[in-house]
Amino acid sequence: MAGVTDAPFRAAVRQYGVxxxxxxxxxxxxxxRDRRSAALRLKLDHEDGPIAxxxxxxxxxxxxxxxxxxxxxxxxxxxxxxxxxxxxxxxxLCGSALMREPDLARALVRAxxxxxxxxxxxxxxxxxxxxxxxxxxxxxxxxxEGVQAVSVHGRTRxxxxxxxxxxxxxxxxxxxxxxxxxxxxxxxATHDAVxxxxxxGADGILVGRGAFGKPWIxxxxxxxxxxxxxxxxxxxxxxxxxxxxxxxxxxxxxxxDLGRRVVRKHLGWYADAIASDKALRDALVRAxxxxxxxxxxxxxAFAEAA
Numbered sequence: 001m002a003g004v005t006d007a008p009f010r011a012a013v014r015q016y017g018v019x020x021x022x023x024x025x026x027x028x029x030x031x032x033r034d035r036r037s038a039a040l041r042l043k044l045d046h047e048d049g050p051i052a053x054x055x056x057x058x059x060x061x062x063x064x065x066x067x068x069x070x071x072x073x074x075x076x077x078x079x080x081x082x083x084x085x086x087x088x089x090x091x092x093l094c095g096s097a098l099m100r101e102p103d104l105a106r107a108l109v110r111a112x113x114x115x116x117x118x119x120x121x122x123x124x125x126x127x128x129x130x131x132x133x134x135x136x137x138x139x140x141x142x143x144x145e146g147v148q149a150v151s152v153h154g155r156t157r158x159x160x161x162x163x164x165x166x167x168x169x170x171x172x173x174x175x176x177x178x179x180x181x182x183x184x185x186x187x188x189a190t191h192d193a194v195x196x197x198x199x200x201g202a203d204g205i206l207v208g209r210g211a212f213g214k215p216w217i218x219x220x221x222x223x224x225x226x227x228x229x230x231x232x233x234x235x236x237x238x239x240x241x242x243x244x245x246x247x248x249x250x251x252x253x254x255x256x257d258l259g260r261r262v263v264r265k266h267l268g269w270y271a272d273a274i275a276s277d278k279a280l281r282d283a284l285v286r287a288x289x290x291x292x293x294x295x296x297x298x299x300x301a302f303a304e305a306a
Contacts, residue, residue: 028057213269
């Protein structure tokens with residue numbers, strides 16, 4: 001979720017009851033070079049709750065050192081990315097490319113487990129393609145190296161985000177290991193949360209794109225899974241207030257210029273989820289300063305006076 005699950009977004013979803021948030025994927029080599037973008041992803045001093053840091057890389061020593069830094073910064077667990085399908089990541093033989101190198105995958109996990117005291121988990125896909133759905137066997141091998149949980153996106157790398165996630169295949173991963181398994185992929189609505197648990201037998205759910213522009217859906221999914229009454233959508237003004245809070249947080253986190261550029265896509269997602277007015281969406285995304293419009297939509301009196 002590089003470029004999306006930054007600190008302002010994490011703050012937005014936390015208020016709706018999410019149990020654990022993950023950082024954006026952080027490249028271990030970038031972090032060790034202290035590149036500003038990687039350092040910002042690891043800026044955890046204002047986090048109000050537990051956070052997992054997701055790391056990517058293919059050099060065991062570098063990944064272990066990056067994990068040590070993340071632990072020192074306050075991460076409660078290290079998640080090693082072996083599932084990202086992006087061409088840039090796979091081209092560097094990281095992410096889901098590691099599913100084709102199980103020996104290296106084991107070495108990476110071993111190096112991190114030996115370096116940090118906090119739990120180490122792995123995010124993966126079903127496999128590289130339909131001819132090599134090796135997630136159950138890889139998960140079993142990584143459990144032997146000390147991984148304490150695995151998360152499985154129900155697609156192969158070859159699928160990218162096309163087609164439907166195969167939740168039933170995740171059950172084979174669950175059967176192969178004794179550690180917790182978390183299911184992911186196509187969890188967009190409350191009934192999806194119930195179905196993915198039933199079909200996969202997983203111990204929990206990871207929600208990504210399903211929460212874009214509507215972080216309140218987390219609270220509704222939790223109720224559906226618990227079998228309790230599903231809360232109604234928040235009032236429209238509350239939804240816009242959440243968007244306004246994230247906008248302000250982005251400017252504070254990145255600085256005004258970069259913050260406005262980073263948060264634009266989020267404003268588009270909020271507009272898509274809250275309103276069908278294309279003109280409103282365009283105004284939010286293209287505004288040099290979206291705060292006055294957001295404040296009016298959120299019903300903030302000071303904005304009306306301005």
